[in-house]
Amino acid sequence: ENKVPYQFRRIASGGNDAGKIHLTKGGIKTIAVSVPCRYIHSFNSVAFLEDFNNTVKLVDLIIKNIEKEALI
Numbered sequence: 001e002n003k004v005p006y007q008f009r010r011i012a013s014g015g016n017d018a019g020k021i022h023l024t025k026g027g028i029k030t031i032a033v034s035v036p037c038r039y040i041h042s043f044n045s046v047a048f049l050e051d052f053n054n055t056v057k058l059v060d061l062i063i064k065n066i067e068k069e070a071l072i
Contacts, residue, residue, distance in 0.1 A: 004057045007036055033059055 022030035035055045037047040 002057075002061055004061065005054050006058060031062070033062070 016032055016034075018030040018032040022028055033055060035047050036051045037045045039045050
């Protein structure tokens with residue numbers, strides 16, 4: 001709809017705190033958004049600047065369009 005390119009990834013291994021948070025107190029709505037990046041656990045990571053900028057656009061659109069009921 002907004003023509004922001006994105007990559008969808010199903011986690012094969014690893015994860016973040018969102019995986020546990022959404023199970024808390026009967027279920028808390030959770031979203032995890034990340035910038036596609038190489039060498040994420042090293043001292044220096046590599047990312048494509050366009051991917052970063054598109055991630056910022058995506059998060060901005062999510063914030064502007066999220067339903068208030070979803071925040072409760």
